[in-house]
Amino acid sequence: MKLRFNREELAEALGAVCGVASSRTPKEILKCVHVEVRSDVVLLSATDNEIGLRCAVTQVEVDEPGETLVTADTLSKIVRECPDEILMFEVKDNVLNIRGVGSHFKINTHTSTDFPTVPDLEGDPDFMIPNEALAGLIDWTVFACAKESTRYAINGVLWEVTPKQLTMAATDGRRLSVGKMKFKEGGAKGDSQAIVPGKALQLFARLPGDANSSVAVQIASNRIILKVGRSTLSSNLIEGHFPKYQDVVPQDCDRVVELKTSEFQGKLRQAALLTNEESKGVRLSFAKGELTIASRAPEQGEATISLPIEYAGETTEIGFNPVFLMDVLRVADTDKITFAFKEANRPGLIKKSEDFLHVVMPVNLTSA
Amino acid sequence: MSLSNVKHQSRAQDMLQRAYAKDRLPHAYIFHGPDGVGKETLARGISQLLLCDSPIESENENSDDKTAPPVHSGCGNCESCRLVLAETHPDIHSVYRQLARQHPKPEVRKRTARDIGVDVIRHFLVDKVHLTPSRGKAKIFLVREADRITRQAQNALLKTLEEPPGTTYIILLTASIDRLLPTTQSRCQLVEFNALPTPFVREKLGTLYQQLTPQDLDWYAKNASGSIGGAIEAIQRDRLPIAERVIDTLSNLSERKLAALVKEWLNTSESATGTLRKEDPDITDAEAKRIGLKIIFRIAAAYYADALRIKTGQSDDLINTAHQAKLHTLANALNHDEIIDRINRIARAENQLDRNIHAQLCVETLLGDLTCGVPA
Numbered sequence: 114m115k116l117r118f119n120r121e122e123l124a125e126a127l128g129a130v131c132g133v134a135s136s137r138t139p140k141e142i143l144k145c146v147h148v149e150v151r152s153d154v155v156l157l158s159a160t161d162n163e164i165g166l167r168c169a170v171t172q173v174e175v176d177e178p179g180e181t182l183v184t185a186d187t188l189s190k191i192v193r194e195c196p197d198e199i200l201m202f203e204v205k206d207n208v209l210n211i212r213g214v215g216s217h218f219k220i221n222t223h224t225s226t227d228f229p230t231v232p233d234l235e236g237d238p239d240f241m242i243p244n245e246a247l248a249g250l251i252d253w254t255v256f257a258c259a260k261e262s263t264r265y266a267i268n269g270v271l272w273e274v275t276p277k278q279l280t281m282a283a284t285d286g287r288r289l290s291v292g293k294m295k296f297k298e299g300g301a302k303g304d305s306q307a308i309v310p311g312k313a314l315q316l317f318a319r320l321p322g323d324a325n326s327s328v329a330v331q332i333a334s335n336r337i338i339l340k341v342g343r344s345t346l347s348s349n350l351i352e353g354h355f356p357k358y359q360d361v362v363p364q365d366c367d368r369v370v371e372l373k374t375s376e377f378q379g380k381l382r383q384a385a386l387l388t389n390e391e392s393k394g395v396r397l398s399f400a401k402g403e404l405t406i407a408s409r410a411p412e413q414g415e416a417t418i419s420l421p422i423e424y425a426g427e428t429t430e431i432g433f434n435p436v437f438l439m440d441v442l443r444v445a446d447t448d449k450i451t452f453a454f455k456e457a458n459r460p461g462l463i464k465k466s467e468d469f470l471h472v473v474m475p476v477n478l479t480s481a
Numbered sequence: 482m483s484l485s486n487v488k489h490q491s492r493a494q495d496m497l498q499r500a501y502a503k504d505r506l507p508h509a510y511i512f513h514g515p516d517g518v519g520k521e522t523l524a525r526g527i528s529q530l531l532l533c534d535s536p537i538e539s540e541n542e543n544s545d546d547k548t549a550p551p552v553h554s555g556c557g558n559c560e561s562c563r564l565v566l567a568e569t570h571p572d573i574h575s576v577y578r579q580l581a582r583q584h585p586k587p588e589v590r591k592r593t594a595r596d597i598g599v600d601v602i603r604h605f606l607v608d609k610v611h612l613t614p615s616r617g618k619a620k621i622f623l624v625r626e627a628d629r630i631t632r633q634a635q636n637a638l639l640k641t642l643e644e645p646p647g648t649t650y651i652i653l654l655t656a657s658i659d660r661l662l663p664t665t666q667s668r669c670q671l672v673e674f675n676a677l678p679t680p681f682v683r684e685k686l687g688t689l690y691q692q693l694t695p696q697d698l699d700w701y702a703k704n705a706s707g708s709i710g711g712a713i714e715a716i717q718r719d720r721l722p723i724a725e726r727v728i729d730t731l732s733n734l735s736e737r738k739l740a741a742l743v744k745e746w747l748n749t750s751e752s753a754t755g756t757l758r759k760e761d762p763d764i765t766d767a768e769a770k771r772i773g774l775k776i777i778f779r780i781a782a783a784y785y786a787d788a789l790r791i792k793t794g795q796s797d798d799l800i801n802t803a804h805q806a807k808l809h810t811l812a813n814a815l816n817h818d819e820i821i822d823r824i825n826r827i828a829r830a831e832n833q834l835d836r837n838i839h840a841q842l843c844v845e846t847l848l849g850d851l852t853c854g855v856p857a
Contacts, residue, residue: 137583142569162571162615227567229615230560265611310612335613349612352646 114150114179114204119172120197120213126157126168127189129320129344133166134159134185146185147228148202150178158231159185164313165231166320169343182225183209191218232347234340238329240301242279244341245324246294250281251314252444253292253469258311259285266353269308274301274332282358283311288437289361289472305332308355313337313348320344361472366453366462368426370399374450378442380418384408385435387416394432394476399424399454408435431457432478438463441471484526484554485539487519489681491549493672497527498541498550506531507670509642509651511627513658514674517710521625523674524652528573528621529555529565531650561616571615576605577625578763594763597626602634607641610649619648627653628660635665642668676707685709690716696803697721703800704783720776723753724801727780732807734852739845746844750774771834774844778834781851782827788812789820826850 127146135143138161149156152175158167181204188209192200197213204210204222211218251270259267262285273280278295322328322341329340338347384395384406391411398405404422409415431454442450445465453462457478463471487494493512500506512520530536533555541549555562564570580601581594589600606622614620624630630638630653642651642665653669655661683702686709690698693716700721705712726749730742750773758769783800790798791812801808812820830847834840 137585139575139580139583140569160571163612224567226563227569229564229569229571261608265608268611335615335617349615352611352613 114148114181114202115177116150116155116173116175116202118155118170118200118202120192120195120200122170122172123200124189124192125321126170126343127185127192130157130159130166130168131185131189132316132319133161133164135161136186142182142223142227144184144186145182145223145228146188147180147182147225147231149180150175152178160229160231162229163310163349164316165347166316167231167233167345171343179204180225181209182223182228183220184223187220191220232336232338233345234329234331234338236331237302238331238338238340239274239303239305240279240296240330241299241327242294242296242330244322244326244328247328248318248324250279250292250294251318253465253471254281254283254290255311255314255318256440256444257283257285257288257290257471260311262286264353265351266308266355269310269351270314271355271358272305272307272309272332272337274303274305276300276303282355284356284358284361287434287474288441289358290441291358291362291470291472293468295468307332307337308351308353309337310348310351313346317341317346320346361460362470363453363455363460363462363472366455366459368399368424368429368455369451369453370404370422370424370426371449372404372422372452374442374445374448376420377450378439380406380420381435381439381442384416384418385439387414388435389413393434393436394478395435395438396430396432396478398428398430399426400428401425429454429457430478431461432476433461433473434476437473441473445469484523484530485541485552487523487526489677490519490523490674493523493674494552495541495549496672497523498552501527501530501553502550506650508645508649509653509669510672511653511655511658511661511666511669512672512674513655515676515706515708515711516656517705517708517713518674518677519709520654520674521623524623524654525565525573526554527652528570528623528650529557529562531619531621532561532565532570532572532616534559534561561618564616572618572620574605574609574620574622575625576601576622578629580605593765595629595765595768597624597630597634599631599634599637602630602638606651607637610641610645613647619650622649622651624651624653627655628657630661630665632662635662639664639668677709679703679705679707682707682709682712686712686716689713699802700724700800704780718753718755718757720753720780723749723776724780727777728784728801728804728807730848731781731784731851732804732811734848736852739848739852742848743841743845746774746777746848747841750777750840753777767837767840770840774834774840775831778827778831778847782824784808785811785820785824785827788815789817789824792817792820823851 130146134146138144143161147158155170155173156167191211195213195216201212207222209220209222254270258270262268267284270281270283277300278293280293282291317339320341326342331338336347336349387408387410389410392409396407402421403419405417405419407417441463447465451464457475460472460474512524514520530553535556536553537556538551538553541552578594578597581589581592584590584600584604679702682705683698686698686702701712701715730745753776754769754773758764787799787801787808788811790796791808826847830843833843
């Protein structure tokens with residue numbers, strides 16, 4: 114194997130791939146990155162046995178194809194520290210030689226056939242989706258996933274694919290986020306369903322990619338493959354049954370108010386200053402023309418924040434965990450959101466548009 | 482590592498093969514039996530078979546039973562098999578106590594990993610069970626030294642053992658099954674492994690260690706009580722000189738020299754432990770001492786057993802063939818019951834070690850008993 118790399122492009126690809134290679138693992142081989150050199154492209158791949166990532170590097174001049182396996186961390190550091198524009202790679206007698214101007218590194222390689230294959234897209238994808246739209250859906254849902262719940266199925270985001278639309282849902286038992294996207298062109302091949310670990314989606318969101326490009330998606334019985342630009346991410350799925358989230362979405366919220374996202378967010382943040390572990394709730398009092406947010410922390414003090422709203426319904430008091438409300442406002446990149454509710458003991462419904470809704474359970478404030 | 486290479490465990494082998502042929506492999510197994518007789522080898526073989534893309538079937542040559550089922554095993558050529566053999570297959574998860582060092586929580590990493598704690602079981606087994614297999618067919622969890630799983634961790638595992646999702650197989654490997662909770666045992670299919678026949682151990686050692694003399698190999702094979710793993714460890718740790726020292730003290734027992742002999746045994750036990758402490762930082766000093774003394778006690782017991790063999794006319798089966806003269810002296814000096822009594826005392830001392838008795842006290846009592854015999 115012998116070739117020359119554009120250092121900058123290689124560094125970027127390695128940065129992404131190193132995010133997957135485990136730094137702490139009982140299997141030494143998983144600390145490695147697999148470098149496969151073809152005639153005009155180099156494929157870097159790494160896996161932690163759950164998530165796999167392949168990145169193609171195209172600005173290369175290949176003298177001799179081949180493959181090798183080296184420790185990801187070492188390689189990435191060397192590439193980052195070299196100031197050169199071009200780096201030369203050559204494998205001789207199981208040693209990878211990296212040469213820049215005035216520098217020469219020799220790294221021991223591992224047996225590349227022992228490395229588990231990192232899956233690639235095989236055949237046609239199930240559907241294509243604009244990168245921006247997918248990023249929006251992930252953003253809207255992934256924060257609501259449960260973390261380390263013993264109800265394993267909710268530790269991921271549910272993907273429901275029908276020929277016409279993709280729905281994503283995530284819940285941790287106290288809140289639920291649902292996002293939908295109708296396919297504009299093509300559509301999906303058929304119905305499918307998968308629970309994708311939150312970790313994989315967060316990693317995907319960080320991949321370098323052009324917002325205008327499309328993502329190819331393939332869902333198999335045991336894995337999902339997402340391909341955007343030169344990167345292909347694959348992940349195991351979570352086994353289990355996702356709860357029937359449709360039943361949780363309240364249908365009878367008759368008290369509706371439109372709120373300015375940033376203003377509401379700012380006021381909530383103020384009120385949240387005086388909450389603590391014991392009184393995690395803020396009290397929202399909706400009255401004609403005014404919303405009052407009240408909070409109280411025992412032995413510290415209390416806060417009352419008010420803001421004008423356009424509300425004409427019945428006066429209602431309802432308690433929520435401010436962290437949950439701020440979480441959803443943070444990902445809602447619109448000026449206004451719709452907030453719908455019914456009574457103090459019923460869930461609230463926040464909508465960004467018809468396609469994005471969030472259900473949040475109220476907290477009981479009677480004792481506070 | 483193909484399944485047909487596991488010899489002399491036909492009961493375990495046949496049981497697994499029958500279940501596999503009927504596609505009725507239970508999802509939780511306990512493989513129990515002495516260390517170093519092929520439990521993990523068979524578990525890895527079964528894993529390879531379960532993950533192989535094109536399993537092969539061959540005739541059962543090992544079993545005496547004519548009705549024994551044919552042996553299914555992994556092909557050894559497909560990518561799955563290759564990864565299994567390289568121990569890098571993403572769907573085989575080995576779980577062992579040292580994994581605590583790889584745990585994401587720093588406080589777990591800092592603890593000494595003497596047991597398989599609840600953090601290790603949760604993170605490396607229970608949580609992983611809920612992900613789909615990476616290569617598609619099944620996922621297999623091999624838990625080494627399963628008797629070291631703490632009580633809490635066993636309880637955390639119960640639900641998973643009972644009904645793991647998807648195609649999951651969990652195999653617990655242990656040399657002392659009685660340390661597993663009854664609730665754990667009852668959720669698994671038990672597979673018993675036997676000690677291997679000495680001639681087989683001798684033959685294996687012969688191929689592995691051609692540099693050793695046949696006499697030495699004989700000694701190691703006979704002393705291993707049917708465990709290849711045990712014999713290999715004994716050879717690697719060079720136990721024969723240790724045995725010489727032990728037998729030397731046993732043939733020089735006298736009341737006047739008792740203190741010196743005790744000291745000698747304690748020193749010998751230290752050299753028997755060798756570099757174990759350095760290799761495994763999770764072993765405590767007390768535990769290392771116990772391991773060393775047990776080695777000595779076993780050698781001593783074998784020595785007296787030899788004397789008994791001479792007494793009963795089975796001189797052909799002697800373990801310590803190099804010490805015929807000393808053994809004959811011993812056999813002449815003691816009567817039948819006296820020898821048996823001494824073997825019992827050694828067994829009892831070994832037992833006491835497990836109950837945390839002070840090591841020096843234990844050795845003093847034992848050597849005293851061996852010297853003076855039983856007061857009538």
